[in-house]
Amino acid sequence: MDWLTTVDHKKIGILYLIAGGFFFLVGGLEALLIRIQLWKPLNDFVSADTYNELITMHGTTMIFLAAMPMLFALMNAVVPLQIGARDVAFPFVNALGFWTFFFGAVLLNVSWFTSTGAPAAGWTAYAPLSGPAFSTGHGMDYYVLGLQIAGIGTLIGGINFLVTIINMRAPGMTFMRMPMFTWASFITSALILFAFPALAVGLAALMFDRIFDANFFDPNNGGNAVLWEHIFWIFGHPEVYILILPAFGVISEVISTFSRKRLFGYSSMVFATILIGFLGFMVWAHHMFTTGLGPVANALFSIATMLIAVPTGIKIFNWIFTMWGGSIKFTSANLYAVGFIPTFVMGGVTGVMLAAAPADFQYHDTYFVVAHFHYVIVGGLILGIFSGLHYWWPKMFGRILNETLGKWTFWIFYIGFHLTFFIQHFLGLLGMPRRIWTYLDGLGFNEMNLISTIGAIMMGIGTIMFILNVVITNAKPQNAADDPWEDGRTLEWTIPSPPPEYNFKQTPLVRGYDAYWKEKMDGHKGMTPAEPIGSIHMPSPSILPFTMSLGLFITGFGLMYSRDWTFITEHIGFYVAGLGLLITFGSMFLRSVYDDHGFHIEPEELEDKGVKA
Amino acid sequence: MSTHSHADGHLPHEPEKATLEGRNKVLGFWLFLGGETVLFGTLFSAFLALRHQVLDGPQPSELFKLSLVAAATAILLTSSLTSVFAIQALHNHNVKALINWLIVTVVLGLGFLGLEIYEFYHYVHEGHGFTTSAFSSSFYTLVGFHGAHVAFGIFWISSIIGQLMKKGLTVVTAPKVYVAGMYWHFIDVVWVFIFTVVYLMGKVV
Numbered sequence: 090m091d092w093l094t095t096v097d098h099k100k101i102g103i104l105y106l107i108a109g110g111f112f113f114l115v116g117g118l119e120a121l122l123i124r125i126q127l128w129k130p131l132n133d134f135v136s137a138d139t140y141n142e143l144i145t146m147h148g149t150t151m152i153f154l155a156a157m158p159m160l161f162a163l164m165n166a167v168v169p170l171q172i173g174a175r176d177v178a179f180p181f182v183n184a185l186g187f188w189t190f191f192f193g194a195v196l197l198n199v200s201w202f203t204s205t206g207a208p209a210a211g212w213t214a215y216a217p218l219s220g221p222a223f224s225t226g227h228g229m230d231y232y233v234l235g236l237q238i239a240g241i242g243t244l245i246g247g248i249n250f251l252v253t254i255i256n257m258r259a260p261g262m263t264f265m266r267m268p269m270f271t272w273a274s275f276i277t278s279a280l281i282l283f284a285f286p287a288l289a290v291g292l293a294a295l296m297f298d299r300i301f302d303a304n305f306f307d308p309n310n311g312g313n314a315v316l317w318e319h320i321f322w323i324f325g326h327p328e329v330y331i332l333i334l335p336a337f338g339v340i341s342e343v344i345s346t347f348s349r350k351r352l353f354g355y356s357s358m359v360f361a362t363i364l365i366g367f368l369g370f371m372v373w374a375h376h377m378f379t380t381g382l383g384p385v386a387n388a389l390f391s392i393a394t395m396l397i398a399v400p401t402g403i404k405i406f407n408w409i410f411t412m413w414g415g416s417i418k419f420t421s422a423n424l425y426a427v428g429f430i431p432t433f434v435m436g437g438v439t440g441v442m443l444a445a446a447p448a449d450f451q452y453h454d455t456y457f458v459v460a461h462f463h464y465v466i467v468g469g470l471i472l473g474i475f476s477g478l479h480y481w482w483p484k485m486f487g488r489i490l491n492e493t494l495g496k497w498t499f500w501i502f503y504i505g506f507h508l509t510f511f512i513q514h515f516l517g518l519l520g521m522p523r524r525i526w527t528y529l530d531g532l533g534f535n536e537m538n539l540i541s542t543i544g545a546i547m548m549g550i551g552t553i554m555f556i557l558n559v560v561i562t563n564a565k566p567q568n569a570a571d572d573p574w575e576d577g578r579t580l581e582w583t584i585p586s587p588p589p590e591y592n593f594k595q596t597p598l599v600r601g602y603d604a605y606w607k608e609k610m611d612g613h614k615g616m617t618p619a620e621p622i623g624s625i626h627m628p629s630p631s632i633l634p635f636t637m638s639l640g641l642f643i644t645g646f647g648l649m650y651s652r653d654w655t656f657i658t659e660h661i662g663f664y665v666a667g668l669g670l671l672i673t674f675g676s677m678f679l680r681s682v683y684d685d686h687g688f689h690i691e692p693e694e695l696e697d698k699g700v701k702a
Numbered sequence: 703m704s705t706h707s708h709a710d711g712h713l714p715h716e717p718e719k720a721t722l723e724g725r726n727k728v729l730g731f732w733l734f735l736g737g738e739t740v741l742f743g744t745l746f747s748a749f750l751a752l753r754h755q756v757l758d759g760p761q762p763s764e765l766f767k768l769s770l771v772a773a774a775t776a777i778l779l780t781s782s783l784t785s786v787f788a789i790q791a792l793h794n795h796n797v798k799a800l801i802n803w804l805i806v807t808v809v810l811g812l813g814f815l816g817l818e819i820y821e822f823y824h825y826v827h828e829g830h831g832f833t834t835s836a837f838s839s840s841f842y843t844l845v846g847f848h849g850a851h852v853a854f855g856i857f858w859i860s861s862i863i864g865q866l867m868k869k870g871l872t873v874v875t876a877p878k879v880y881v882a883g884m885y886w887h888f889i890d891v892v893w894v895f896i897f898t899v900v901y902l903m904g905k906v907v
Contacts, residue, residue, distance in 0.1 A: 178726040244737060252730040256722065282733055286741035294748060294843065303832060303839035304755075305748065311755025311836035320744060681861055684874055 094630035096180035097590060101187050102165030103485065106478075108191050109158030114552070115198065116150035119143050121549055124509075128542035130530040137526040141209035142228070144524060146201070148212025149232065152328070153239055154194040156470055160335045161186075161246055163477045164274045166485045168250060170581035170588060171268045173259025173597050173604075178252035180628040181685070186246035188638035193239025196645050200231035208232035211524060213325070214295065216306030216317035221299050227649055233296045234645035238638070240285050240292070247281030250274055259580070260619040261599030265359065268579045268603075269345075269352060270477075272359055273338025276366040277331050283370065284327035291320035300648060315380060322373035330369035332466065334362060336473025337404060340426045343480050344408050346576050347423040348415025351603060354407040361400035361407075368397045378449045387446040394444035401437055405430060420574070421495030425476035428503050429469060436464030439514065454524070457517025463510045475502070475555070483569035487587045488562045498554040505547025512537045512544075578606035583616050591625045594695050624689045631685070637676040644669030713795055717876035724877035731881045735888050742892050745844045746899060753904070755836035760828050762837070762904030767821075771901045774817040775893065778852075781810035782890040785883045792879055797871045800879070804863050807886065811856045818849050841900065848896055851889050858882055 095101065123143050126134045135143065169177055177183050200207040205226025210219040219229050254275045258267070267275075295317070297303035304310035306317045345352040352358060374382060374390040408430055417423070439461040443449050452458055483489045516537050521528060528534050572582040580597060581588075583605050595618035601607040608616055647665030654661040714720045718728060753762070788803035822842070832842050859882050865875055 178730060248730050248733045248737070251733050252726050256726050256729055282737045283740050286737045287744045290741055290744035290748070297839065297843060301832060303843070304836040305752065305839055305843075307836075311752065311757050312839075313751055313755075313836070316748060316751050320748070323744075678861065681878075682865065684869075 091630075093635050094184075094632050096176075096184045096628050096630055096634075098165045098169050098177050098180065098183055099485070099588060101183050102162045102167075104187050105158045105162035105165060105190075106485075108187075108194065109155050109162055112150050112154035112194060112198075113156075113159065116147050116155050117549060117552060119147035119150065121545055123147060124542040124545040126527070127538050129539065130528050130532075130535055132527055135526075138206070138209060140526040141211075141524075142201075142207040145208045145211055145228075145232070146198075149197065149208070149236070151466075152212065152332070153236060154190075154197070156332050156466070156474070157243060158190060158194075159474050160277075160332065160470075161190075161243075163270075163339065163474070163481065164250060164277075164335060167477075167481055167581055168271050168274050169253060169257070170484070170584065170592060171271045171579050172254060172257065172262055173580050173593060173599065174253060174257040175592050175596075175625065176628065177249050178257060179249050181631060181634065181680070182245050182249050184631070185634035185637060186242040186249065188634045189242035189245075189641060190239045191242075192638040192642040193235045193237070193242065193645075196238060196642055197231055197235030200228055200235075203227060203231075213321055214317075215321075216295065216298075216312075216314045217308065219295060219317075220306055221302075222307065224299075230296075230299060230649040233292050233299065234649060237289060237292045237296070238641045238645055240289055241641070242638075243281055244285045244289075247278040247285070250278040251282065254278075259593075259596050259599050262604070265356065266599060266602045266604070268338075269341035269355070269358055269362075270335070270338035272362055273334045273341075276362050277334045280327045280331045280334070280366050280369060284324045284331065287320055288324035291317065291324065294320070296648070300651060315377075318377050318380060319373070322376045323370070326373040326376065327366075327369040329465070330365055332470050333473075334365065336429070336470045336477075337362065339473045339477035339480070340408060340429055341404075341411075342579070343422050343426040343476050344411050345603075346480070346574060346578055347418045347420055347426075348412050349418075349576050350411055350415040351606075352407065353410035353413075354403070355602060357403055358407055361403040364400040365397060368393060368400070372397065375444055375446075375449070378446045379453045391444050391446045395441055398437060398441055405434060405437075418576075420479070421490065421492055421499055422476050422479035424496060424499045425472045425479065428499065429472040429476065432464060432468030432472065432506075436461060436468055439464065452517060454522055455517035456513040456521045456523055459523050460510045460513035460517060463513075467506055467510070472503075475499075480574075481581075482562070483573040484581055484586050484588070486563075487567035487569045488565055489569050489573055490562050491558050494554060494558045494561070498551050498558060501554065502548055502551030505544045505549075505551055508544025509541050509548060510544070512540050516541070572605075578603040580604055580616070589695075591627065591690055591695070595622055596620050622692050622695070624691045625695075626687055626689055628687045629685050631680075633676045633680050637673045640669045640672030640674075640676065642669070643672065713871065713873070713876075715793060717795075717871065717873050718792070718880035720873045720876070724873060724880075727877040727881055728884075731884055735884065738888060742844075742847070742895075745840075745847055746895065749840040749844045749900065752836040752840040756838075757835035759830050759834035759838055762841075762900075765825060765828060765830055766901050766904050767824075768901065768905060770817060770821055771897065774814050774821070775897050777810050777817070778814045778890055778893050781807045781814070782887055784810065785886045789880065789883050792871065792876060795871060797866060800871065801863055801866050804859055804866075804879075808856055808859050808863070811852055811859075811886075815849065815852050815856065818845070818852075822846075845896060845900065848889065848892055851892070855882070855886055855889055859886070 092100065092104065122135060123140070126132055126140055165183070169175070206228050208214070208224070208228035208231060210224050210229055214229065214232060217223060254271060294303070294305040298305050298307060304312045306312045306314050308314060341352055341358060372390055372394040374386055375394045378387050419427070439457070443452055443458065443461060479490055479495055516534060519533055521534050569586040571585055573586065583597065584593060597604070597616035598619040605616065644666045647662045647669055649662065651660055651662030651666065718724050784803050784806045788800050788807060791799035791803055830838050832839060862875070862878050862882055865878070869875055
């Protein structure tokens with residue numbers, strides 16, 4: 090019950106981690122089934138329909154239900170601590186964001202258990218394939234409504250982090266003293282704010298097409314299928330940077346800490362991050378070169394895409410220069426961070442190849458593309474998340490993950506990853522198309538697909554080892570020091586692990602970049618407080634975020650079956666949808682009418698430990 | 703009723719920005735409006751892409767009655783002015799005037815919504831249903847989203863009026879009023895674009 094009503098950012102971070110981790114396993118299982126199907130030619134392990142469902146759900150799950158929540162987990166756990174805040178700006182909204190994500194994710198996955206099956210039009214849901222004419226049954230309805238509900242959570246989460254970072258920094262924490270992870274979270278949140286509403290409109294239009302017979306994307310009724318591609322990718326390309334920027338932030342923190350050096354070129358890192366965020370919105374049509382937009386559009390989007398390599402290159406070199414001459418400690422967290430650099434560079438290089446429009450006509454829809462984006466997303470984002478989890482685990486849970494097991498996990502996962510995806514570049518160049526259920530013998534695809542499948546199984550073993558590590562660590566006593574790596578540079582390492590409910594007994598005074606490190610170098614034991622010890626105002630827990638999201642879940646369900654359910658009267662689904670909306674709006678009304686005054690923690694109570702998990 | 707206890711001296715000039723919670727709300731709402739801008743921008747793009755696809759349905763030029771739309775526009779823009787008066791009353795700590803101006807704003811909003819419902823009803827009778835063509839789908843989606851925003855704003859401001867009557871003007875209620883005012887202006891600005899892009903361009907081209 091405590092976990093259903095919590096508004097504490099650290100607990101919400103843990104909730105995001107558990108839910109996101111669960112869907113990472115689901116998405117990983119889907120990936121393994123895909124790889125088992127492709128391990129030999131003319132395999133019939135799964136049917137063609139099931140295969141389409143698997144690739145659709147694998148992409149959707151990994152991007153929206155695994156990667157983003159795990160990033161939100163790290164952002165929730167760390168950002169308020171890094172800027173010296175007691176909580177996020179809107180704790181209630183933070184909880185609401187988690188629960189809408191959770192119920193959206195559950196709704197999407199319920200589709201597996203229905204008679205018409207999961208969505209099967211690809212994670213990009215290209216119209217008119219995703220429209221009512223081609224995707225009969227309810228699979229795509231689950232996609233549209235599940236993502237819509239989950240998207241609300243992401244959007245309000247993004248706004249929350251923006252306000253938190255702008256308004257709630259500790260005294261002295263200027264923008265140009267903010268840790269890189271906080272900066273990356275800030276830019277990511279801005280991208281969420283400007284990208285997700287476009288997706289919301291696209292999904293709403295597709296829902297109207299599917300449920301209310303609108304004509305947005307149906308060419309027979311004057312609709313325009315390319316319109317869907319534009320709307321999807323004006324969201325979808327920034328989404329790539331929404332995913333990768335926080336990973337960049339993690340890498341910056343980890344490499345700097347374990348090299349015992351200030352991050353090289355901090356201000357250029359900040360501006361590179363901003364520039365990447367900006368250019369992320371200028372390049373969406375490179376996904377559509379082969380749609381036939383014409384040479385002018387292709388040339389412009391081609392150049393804009395290649396431009397992103399410049400700020401990314403700045404970041405890569407700064408990480409290398411940070412390590413240069415540092416006294417590097419290869420902890421598990423740092424192994425992931427160092428392993429990230431060459432992997433991400435390889436993903437970036439194939440990105441530039443794909444950005445050349447004429448070359449893209451060759452690569453398009455082959456395994457070369459699959460290899461490219463898995464190098465970026467798994468080799469970039471997932472390694473970044475693993476790095477961040479190992480790095481901040483003691484801060485989140487008060488226990489250090491087992492280092493030996495962590496290093497084994499890294500090597501198995503890392504080798505498995507390269508085995509899976511490096512070879513797919515060549516499969517693509519040989520002409521193996523993506524999104525196909527099986528392939529013929531004698532095309533030269535057999536051995537490479539087998540190697541790729543073996544690599545995928547290794548990644549699965551690595552993931553299981555990580556879970557094992559979590560279980561083993563969880564059985565140990567909660568005894569991590571405040572600064573367990575002993576080289577912590579930022580504010581989160583100045584408070585106990587795990588932090589108490591109120592984070593900082595006294596708001597710290599920040600006197601420079603790498604605030605804690607600066608105090609250490611000046612010979613101080615801890616931060617200078619910026620305020621006397623006093624009573625601390627805390628928000629009260631609330632069940633309303635849960636009920637609001639539950640209402641949306643019921644609404645989504647009702648809308649989908651608005652035409653099927655007739656057992657009492659016609660259109661019973663609409664009544665169910667109405668009931669759901671009533672629950673949601675009723676909860677919103679209650680929230681607005683009853684002011685939440687919260688409670689105070691008095692100075693004499695300031696001793697208890699907060700998060701337990 | 704608690705007007706007097708919170709009269710000048712207790713409340714700062716801008717009570718909506720007196721607390722960190724208030725400042726967070728106002729900033730967060732500005733950002734939210736940034737997201738809303740993208741939302742309506744995408745709806746406008748979809749409408750612009752599809753507005754010539756009328757199929758068998760009526761043309762926009764024979765459908766739209768500009769006099770009706772002009773009246774709705776005048777009503778909505780006036781409601782923006784009255785919401786400014788409400789915020790001025792907020793800054794003068796005049797709860798009575800604040801509530802009255804908010805009520806005027808809500809009434810004008812209801813007037814606009816009534817005209818829009820009549821307009822849609824009329825169009826459907828002219829053979830311009832939601833499913834008639836890509837033009838009609840995108841028209842009803844864009845204008846309907848705006849109308850839903852107006853309806854939501856009416857409920858929202860009404861519930862704030864209720865809170866002001868019960869709790870008076872405090873540092874808790876002031877940011878709510880201020881933020882609702884921002885929302886109402888945003889709706890008006892969107893309508894100016896709808897008036898231009900949907901109705902005027904529909905008449906011309």
